[in-house]
Amino acid sequence: MLVDYPGPWTFLLGRLDAREIPLQNPILLWTFVLVSVGAVAVIGAVTYYGSWGYLWREWLTSLDHKRIGVMYCLLGVAMMFRGFIDGVMMRTQQLMAVGPKSPGYMGALHGYLPPYHFGQIYSAHGTIMILFAITPILVGIMNIIVPLQIGARDMAYPYLNAMSFWLTAAATGLVMISLFVGDFSHAGWVGLSPLTELAYSPGVGVDYWSWAVQIGGVGTTLASINIIATIIKMRAPGMSWTRMPIFCWTALSASVVGLSSFPVLTAAVALLSLDRYAGTHFFTPGLGGNLMLYTDLFWIWGHPEVYYVVLPAFGILSEIIPTFSEKPLFGYVTMAAASIAIGGVSWSVWLHHFFTMGAGPGVNAFFSIASMLVGIPTGVKVFNWAFTLYRGRVRFDVPMLWALGALVLLLTGGLTGMMLAMPAINYTVHNSVFVVAHFHNMLNVVGFACFGAINYWFPKVFGFRLDERTGKLAFWFFSAGTVVLFGSMYALGFMGMPRRMDYIPFTSWRPLLMGEEAGILLFLVASYYFVKQLFVSIRDRAKNRVTASDAWGTSRSLEWLTHSPVPFYNFAVQPHINSRDEWAWRREHGLGHVRPDRYEDIHLPDNTPLPVMLGACAFALGFGLVWRMYWLAASGLVGIVVLVIARSFQDGPGHTVPGARIRQMEASYAAAPGEVGAARDPVGGVAAWQTASAPRPRAGDGRPARP
Amino acid sequence: MSQDAHVDSATAVLWDRGGTKHDMIATRTFGFWLYLLSDAMIVSSLFASYLVLGHRVNAAAGPSAGDVVHPIAAFWGTVLLFSAILAYGGAMVGLKRGDRRAVLAGLGGAFVLGAGFLFVEGRDFAELALHGMVPERSGYLSAFYTLVLYHGAHLVFGLLWIAVMMAQVARQGFTANVIYRLLNLKLFWFFQGFVWIYVFSFVYLTGALHVH
Ligand code: HEM
Numbered sequence: 001m002l003v004d005y006p007g008p009w010t011f012l013l014g015r016l017d018a019r020e021i022p023l024q025n026p027i028l029l030w031t032f033v034l035v036s037v038g039a040v041a042v043i044g045a046v047t048y049y050g051s052w053g054y055l056w057r058e059w060l061t062s063l064d065h066k067r068i069g070v071m072y073c074l075l076g077v078a079m080m081f082r083g084f085i086d087g088v089m090m091r092t093q094q095l096m097a098v099g100p101k102s103p104g105y106m107g108a109l110h111g112y113l114p115p116y117h118f119g120q121i122y123s124a125h126g127t128i129m130i131l132f133a134i135t136p137i138l139v140g141i142m143n144i145i146v147p148l149q150i151g152a153r154d155m156a157y158p159y160l161n162a163m164s165f166w167l168t169a170a171a172t173g174l175v176m177i178s179l180f181v182g183d184f185s186h187a188g189w190v191g192l193s194p195l196t197e198l199a200y201s202p203g204v205g206v207d208y209w210s211w212a213v214q215i216g217g218v219g220t221t222l223a224s225i226n227i228i229a230t231i232i233k234m235r236a237p238g239m240s241w242t243r244m245p246i247f248c249w250t251a252l253s254a255s256v257v258g259l260s261s262f263p264v265l266t267a268a269v270a271l272l273s274l275d276r277y278a279g280t281h282f283f284t285p286g287l288g289g290n291l292m293l294y295t296d297l298f299w300i301w302g303h304p305e306v307y308y309v310v311l312p313a314f315g316i317l318s319e320i321i322p323t324f325s326e327k328p329l330f331g332y333v334t335m336a337a338a339s340i341a342i343g344g345v346s347w348s349v350w351l352h353h354f355f356t357m358g359a360g361p362g363v364n365a366f367f368s369i370a371s372m373l374v375g376i377p378t379g380v381k382v383f384n385w386a387f388t389l390y391r392g393r394v395r396f397d398v399p400m401l402w403a404l405g406a407l408v409l410l411l412t413g414g415l416t417g418m419m420l421a422m423p424a425i426n427y428t429v430h431n432s433v434f435v436v437a438h439f440h441n442m443l444n445v446v447g448f449a450c451f452g453a454i455n456y457w458f459p460k461v462f463g464f465r466l467d468e469r470t471g472k473l474a475f476w477f478f479s480a481g482t483v484v485l486f487g488s489m490y491a492l493g494f495m496g497m498p499r500r501m502d503y504i505p506f507t508s509w510r511p512l513l514m515g516e517e518a519g520i521l522l523f524l525v526a527s528y529y530f531v532k533q534l535f536v537s538i539r540d541r542a543k544n545r546v547t548a549s550d551a552w553g554t555s556r557s558l559e560w561l562t563h564s565p566v567p568f569y570n571f572a573v574q575p576h577i578n579s580r581d582e583w584a585w586r587r588e589h590g591l592g593h594v595r596p597d598r599y600e601d602i603h604l605p606d607n608t609p610l611p612v613m614l615g616a617c618a619f620a621l622g623f624g625l626v627w628r629m630y631w632l633a634a635s636g637l638v639g640i641v642v643l644v645i646a647r648s649f650q651d652g653p654g655h656t657v658p659g660a661r662i663r664q665m666e667a668s669y670a671a672a673p674g675e676v677g678a679a680r681d682p683v684g685g686v687a688a689w690q691t692a693s694a695p696r697p698r699a700g701d702g703r704p705a706r707p
Numbered sequence: 708m709s710q711d712a713h714v715d716s717a718t719a720v721l722w723d724r725g726g727t728k729h730d731m732i733a734t735r736t737f738g739f740w741l742y743l744l745s746d747a748m749i750v751s752s753l754f755a756s757y758l759v760l761g762h763r764v765n766a767a768a769g770p771s772a773g774d775v776v777h778p779i780a781a782f783w784g785t786v787l788l789f790s791a792i793l794a795y796g797g798a799m800v801g802l803k804r805g806d807r808r809a810v811l812a813g814l815g816g817a818f819v820l821g822a823g824f825l826f827v828e829g830r831d832f833a834e835l836a837l838h839g840m841v842p843e844r845s846g847y848l849s850a851f852y853t854l855v856l857y858h859g860a861h862l863v864f865g866l867l868w869i870a871v872m873m874a875q876v877a878r879q880g881f882t883a884n885v886i887y888r889l890l891n892l893k894l895f896w897f898f899q900g901f902v903w904i905y906v907f908s909f910v911y912l913t914g915a916l917h918v919h
């Protein structure tokens with residue numbers, strides 16, 4: 001049943017041997033050295049401070065939705081950095097390899113990256129940015145915020161939540177290890193068929209890509225199930241559908257899209273793996289395969305996926321803009337309806353990714369019109385945000401800057417999308433960098449929203465605000481980079497530059513390529529300021545300490561009702577919802593400081609190492625399959641089954657936190673300045689952070705002092 | 708400014724004392740429905756692939772549906788599968804009465820009948836393989852085997868799950884955890900019958916008409 005492929009195989013190591021570790025490639029060698037030094041430094045630091053136990057008990061085995069969400073975000077931000085480095089490398093190669101006279105270095109004819117290496121970089125860049133950077137960050141934000149906004153104590157399935165995270169982490173691990181052991185796919189993030197078939201890509205690169213995508217896809221599907229069930233089943237009493245924050249609406253719509261589309265991706269890539277391992281002929285050029293089948297299946301996931309990431313971003317904008325306009329959101333009902341409508345329409349537009357593949361005028365016309373229909377609900381949203389700003393008392397805090405930037409980008413990205421959705425235009429720019437500029441423009445909307453969300457909700461989770469000055473610098477450099485880089489790219493697209501080129505034949509494109517390089521250097525500066533922002537904020541946390549439950553003074557939704565940082569139990573007593581913007585309603589009616597007079601016992605699930613172990617087994621399964629070490633793959637699979645069964649036999653009684661202890665903790669939050677700290681058990685409870693004793697007036701007593 | 712000005716802030720309830728208890732069993736079952744939805748998406752993708760690769764070209768001058776499917780064998784398989792589902796229904800009746808032995812008997816019956824289905828299917832496939840009709844032969848056969856075996860793999864998993872549940876019912880009795888798992892397994896098991904209806908109609912019955 002198993003297919004033949006070129007090259008040796010041993011039982012113990014499968015296809016792996018020492019030559020697969022690319023020591024001869026100076027770039028990878030130095031990356032390897034750098035990553036190793038970094039890893040040793042981190043491990044050393046954790047050991048030095050004796051934090052292993054803390055890390056294991058409080059984070060890695062945690063079932064707390066806030067901690068899992070934070071881990072998701074950290075994973076996503078780290079991977080975004082990796083994807084960004086890939087981007088810098090591609091930009092630089094394209095700038096160096098212009099014209100026949102351009103010199104070549106390190107084995108490349110032009111520039112410094114040979115075509116095969118270049119192909120791996122752009123494939124890794126796309127796969128990482130979409131699946132392992134933006135998706136985890138958004139899932140992380142939904143994880144943290146959704147339960148808080150609906151007044152729940154945790155997600156509907158805390159254990160499944162941890163499992164989803166560790167599956168995502170395992171998949172990410174596969175992508176990362178492909179840097180140093182073997183190679184990665186060179187067939188694009190979309191897995192261009194039939195290039196991905198064994199006959200044309202006999203190495204392990206495509207296998208790394210495909211198993212990472214499948215394992216990560218399962219993780220994201222499970223996360224979607226969890227978020228849907230949480231929103232439907234766990235809302236606090238009084239929170240009817242029309243009182244639910246818009247972010248929850250978008251999270252719901254996005255999760256329905258994710259739940260229904262990710263399985264299709266898993267199926268498409270699994271069929272490809274069957275071709276590569278079992279010798280079937282789903283997508284092969286001969287013997288009855290059909291490569292358009294792959295293309296269709298991929299984009300049936302691919303297009304809904306772009307809405308899976310953009311919908312939560314819309315939700316984030318809908319939370320930030322009212323807060324900093326000091327007004328309720330305009331057009332709540334249409335906003336909720338538009339979120340659902342966008343999710344629905346996203347299902348019937350996938351063919352616009354291959355208008356040029358010869359489907360015929362009728363089919364193209366259908367998908368063209370369907371694609372443009374998306375513009376209607378999106379337009380509704382844009383107008384709603386604009387009317388929210390209209391006559392509001394607009395404040396330009398860092399989250400608001402990111403939100404406004406996202407709005408501008410949404411406009412240009414949406415308009416170029418409309419252009420692409422017209423087959424007549426599409427035929428001239430398809431597969432050019434114009435398309436690349438369009439979707440980077442759209443994905444930057446998501447990126448801006450993520451940065452906005454990080455700045456907006458950071459004080460809720462960690463109890464102190466992020467530094468304002470460096471945050472603003474990061475925003476402005478990032479925005480400038482976006483304009484310079486993607487402006488140049490749009491122009492190059494109009495000039496007909498195809499995407500994914502490792503060598504540029506026309507020297508007349510050099511000025512615009514330099515523009516792109518300048519743009520990415522601005523991104524580099526922006527990343528520096530982002531890292532600096534985190535560093536400065538943690539260093540000066542005492543100064544930025546949030547003294548009220550509402551970090552911005554004008555927030556509206558329920559998450560701002562509980563303390564900052566959020567205690568592990570979220571709400572000491574489940575709130576009863578009286579209004580659409582519950583926190584704003586309580587504040588405006590002078591109820592902001594009213595605390596419950598009586599506390600009850602709280603029941604919580606115990607931490608468990610099983611999800612981490614499951615992730616490890618999934619990694620072993622993936623790694624074993626990539627290298628065709630079948631014993632390892634089989635052990636991984638058996639391990640997963642055994643762990644699942646073992647879990648079902650331990651009925652996990654959980655533990656109860658007595659009401660008296662809750663009262664104590666609540667009292668410590670409201671205590672006089674200087675007396676706080678000891679009893680605090682916040683989500684970001686890194687021991688050092690708790691020792692800073694900043695003044696802390698009564699929690700929940702309204703707006704912080706603002707200049 | 709607030710939209711819900713009609714709630715009187717002086718008398719409004721702010722905290723939900725006594726804590727509304729979420730119905731654990733209902734929440735778990737709901738999540739399982741969502742999982743089934745995602746699985747149905749995979750099944751639909753496989754059906755789509757089967758229909759796309761059902762064209763003559765995709766048989767690559769090899770056997771096509773008419774040569775491959777054995778509706779009679781599949782019919783006996785169908786009888787076994789639906790008896791297995793009926794047996795599971797029996798276990799559910801036992802659960803309502805809180806009758807441990809009836810539940811164990813129903814689960815045991817479902818296990819044996821489900822295994823019987825797999826036996827019939829396996830024998831059918833072994834015969835096909837003997838005639839060189841293997842997945843590697845053509846795009847059509849790849850899609851055929853993948854679709855039918857995806858269903859079969861679910862049954863294998865279902866058997867494992869039934870075995871685990873028999874152990875849990877015998878050891879733990881009807882705790883809330885055991886009950887929600889029995890309900891989810893019911894959904895899972897019935898869902899396999901539901902998928903099989905489509906496989907039987909679109910692959911076996913329709914296929915049998917395609918004799919050339
Ligand atoms: C107003 C709504 C939108 C329309 C009408 C639209 C239209 C299009 C069209 C027609 C293409 C295919 C171009 C080609 O390959 O010839 C395309 C590509 C793409 N769009 Fe959009 N788009 C819209 C919104 C979005 C959003 C919200 C995102 C993501 C957040 C997005 C991400 C992408 C991606 C990732 C690709 C191409 C991927 C690839 O080929 O590798 N688009 N869009």
Ligand SMILES: [Cu+2]
Nearest residue numbers: 303350352353
């Ligand atoms: Cu699209």
